[in-house]
Amino acid sequence: MTHTHRDHSPNTKLLQPVTGATTFGYGQHGADRGLAVGTGTGDFDYQPDIELKDGDIVTGNGWTLEAVHTPGHASNHLCYALKEENVLFSGDQVMGWSTTVVSEPDGHMGDYIGSLEKLLARSEERYWPNHGTCIEDPQTYVGALIAHRRDREKQIERCLQKGLDNIEDLVSEMYKGLDPRLHNGACRAVHSHLIHMIETNRAACNGAPSPEALYSLPG
Ligand SMILES: [Zn+2]
Known part of the structure; x- marks a missing residue:
């Protein structure tokens, strides 16, 4: 799970009973920003089975995912790097259709720009965002987002x-x-x-x- 906005994490409740899958994510909505339950519009009901920190690795049969903590759009936002293909699932941090929303109190502009700079220093060759199309040449794209x-x-x-x-x-x-x-x-x-x-x-x-x-x- 990338983050706890209402168009993302609530689906785990529908999928988990059907698939029996273990859920992975950073943690509860807004915890890093000290948000109490009920403030803001996030999904406060979501709790991953396994909490991931920046750099944690999850492996399966033939795949390896690295969690990349990218706060800013949401404080618990994770991107996931798929090592075998050198691609990044960029969540809502980097979208393919527009610039992303950065809204207080859970969003934070300084964190968001810092997370873009963190991605700029990485070497993935393609991004698969949650919204919009696949992003080729992501370093150029991310550089343009920072400049914007x-x-x-x-x-x-x-x-x-x-x-x-x-x-x-x-x-x-x-x-x-x-x-x-x-x-x-x-x-x-x-x-x-x-x-x-x-x-x-x-x-x-x-x-x-x-x-x-x-x-x-x-x-
Ligand atoms: Zn979002």
Whole structure:
């Protein structure tokens, strides 16, 4: 299991009685981020039979999987490297159809970018994501994902410089012509970026960095 979002881990409850399979995963939803049951939208019911840490190996008849801890999209997200084929099951960390969602409180932008850098240093030749098509030349693709996030943060810096101080105004400026259905997702992404920028002293906030708070460049 890659992670505990509701479009992933709940299926184990349906498959396990039919297959009798042992389930493997990092652990419970949000545990690394100190989330209590009921906060956020993850699947808090999921508990793997066997908990895996970064670098753990699971083997079967003719296959070897290495767990690669890649927090950011979800704090318990694992990618799995299939050694025999030198490919990576990249879960939702690297998708084939769009950039991934990074939403607080379980998501974390600094972790997400760090996980992309971790994947960039690996040598798998192909990724099989949970959503979208197979990704060839994944190092180039992952490099572009990192550059995209850095560009977004430069955009936020320019907006803060201009005096825009709240997430709604930042999103209006940064995502011109955005489909209204994507507005909430854009707000969550900008919020995650701002938290990461505060942590790295590139932004400041008038109190706790909530979605409603006022943001600025650091003093
Ligand atoms: Zn997910």
